[in-house]
Amino acid sequence: MLIAPSLLASNFLNLEAECRMINESEADWFHLDVMDGRFVPNISFGLPVIQSIRKASKKVFDVHLMIEEPGMYAEAFKKAGADNLTVHLEACPHLHRNIQQIKQLGMKAGVAINPHTPVQLLQDVLRDIDLVLIMSVNPGFGGQQFIPHTLDKIRTLRQKIDQLSLPVLIEVDGGIDLTNARAIAEAGAHVLVAGSSIFHATDPKSVISALKQADKQQHII
Numbered sequence: 001m002l003i004a005p006s007l008l009a010s011n012f013l014n015l016e017a018e019c020r021m022i023n024e025s026e027a028d029w030f031h032l033d034v035m036d037g038r039f040v041p042n043i044s045f046g047l048p049v050i051q052s053i054r055k056a057s058k059k060v061f062d063v064h065l066m067i068e069e070p071g072m073y074a075e076a077f078k079k080a081g082a083d084n085l086t087v088h089l090e091a092c093p094h095l096h097r098n099i100q101q102i103k104q105l106g107m108k109a110g111v112a113i114n115p116h117t118p119v120q121l122l123q124d125v126l127r128d129i130d131l132v133l134i135m136s137v138n139p140g141f142g143g144q145q146f147i148p149h150t151l152d153k154i155r156t157l158r159q160k161i162d163q164l165s166l167p168v169l170i171e172v173d174g175g176i177d178l179t180n181a182r183a184i185a186e187a188g189a190h191v192l193v194a195g196s197s198i199f200h201a202t203d204p205k206s207v208i209s210a211l212k213q214a215d216k217q218q219h220i221i
């Protein structure tokens with residue numbers, strides 16, 4: 001199980017310490033949520049912030065673009081330090097072109113889908129991408145409740161990926177904590193994104209370690 005703490009829930013006044021905590025933890029990726037106030041009704045942070053924290057960590061930078069026209073900025077995010085670049089299916093009328101561009105720039109290509117979007121719509125790009133980001137909340141804000149129907153979407157997608165033997169990771173994002181991580185892992189997720197449950201905890205590193213064991217808990221208990 002890969003763990004990607006979502007920096008959106010971190011203390012922006014003390015980003016250096018938050019980065020240090022992630023570096024010292026068992027987290028695998030930094031999850032970075034970029035919002036434009038158009039595709040989603042919120043504005044977060046962008047290129048200068050990612051460029052700055054790139055100097056503070058060697059971990060994988062997993063950038064989730066909740067923006068319109070992501071193709072206009074793909075090269076800039078590569079230069080800022082993105083390793084994975086994920087665009088929303090709902091924001092991309094030319095999704096295949098966006099995926100090709102991301103891969104040509106040397107990044108892993110991800111496609112995110114909103115809670116109302118069926119996983120079946122990914123069928124014709126599944127062979128071209130490195131990861132699918134299944135949103136388990138409506139994108140735009142941290143601290144929301146996990147939408148239970150997401151579990152069915154994860155199971156359906158995992159079955160398809162296994163059936164085709166594709167090296168595609170399933171990443172799940174929104175409302176994930178220690179109460180639901182095991183169910184999400186059992187449904188077939190490979191990567192868990194968590195914001196509030198990590199950064200609002202008294203001991204964030206131990207939450208990260210516990211989330212990392214989510215797929216093994218049944219053997220521990």
Ligand SMILES: O=C(CO)[C@@H](O)[C@H](O)COP(=O)(O)O
Pocket residue numbers: 006008009031033064137138139140141142143144173174175176193194195196197
């Ligand atoms: O992309 C998003 C929200 O749009 C997520 O990455 C959230 O930031 C996850 O935060 P929590 O739901 O874990 O607080």
